[in-house]
Amino acid sequence: MKLNIKDKILLFDFDGTLVETEFLAKKVVEQYFAEKQVSQPLFFAEMIVGRTWKAATENMVSHAQHLGIALESADLLRTEFKKRYRDLFVTGVKLIPGLKECLPHFKAEAKFVAIVTGSERDEVATILKAHGLDDYFQRIWAFGDYKSSKPDPSPYLTAMRELNATVEEILVFEDSIAGMESAVRAGLSFVQITYEAHAKKKDMRALMVIDDWSQLL
Structure with missing residues (x-):
């Protein structure tokens, strides 16, 4: 072309x-929610695509509230996700x-x-x-x-x-x-x-x- x-x-x-790297971010989110035994981990993982960690985690907390799911604060989620993400991407992207x-x-x-x-x-x-x-x-x-x-x-x-x-x-x-x-x-x-x-x-x-x-x- x-x-x-x-x-x-x-x-x-x-x-x-x-x-x-998008698959790494989604993997981090899916694994986290699976560990916490929160339903619909893929639904939450899709929220990270094309967004900052800040926007994504705020979105997650907002949607979870509507679904009646209790999550940690957006700030705590963001810290945890970023740590896990960095652990993955340093191994090679x-x-x-x-x-x-x-x-x-x-x-x-x-x-x-x-x-x-x-x-x-x-x-x-x-x-x-x-x-x-x-x-x-x-x-x-x-x-x-x-x-x-x-x-x-x-x-x-x-x-x-x-x-x-x-x-x-x-x-x-x-x-x-x-x-x-x-x-x-x-x-x-x-x-x-x-x-x-x-x-x-x-x-x-x-x-x-x-x-x-x-x-x-």
């Missing part, structure tokens, strides 16, 4: 778009296929290449460095850099404002429903990556839909 990125500002989501081969082309052709994510900055930096990819990205907008998490448009609006860029200049790469909605609400065009199973359904608003990065080679 041919994608015109000449002189574009490329903004990449991180989890599920560049690296295979894989890249989405084809990414390493595409990045030199992106860097050479695009005007600016950056990451806009709900993950913690140190988590992103650790994974990028481990794979030798830190030099390909000129900026990282991470958790704490914007007001509200995806699907709110705040992450992309923050990046656009700080870059003094127009919507026409920017192309977003996303995998999750929350992430794609964030891009759309910011008025931005996006490419959908469907590699990780939770977002296999094609979003008709996408400029292009790819399974993984190898399709752009």
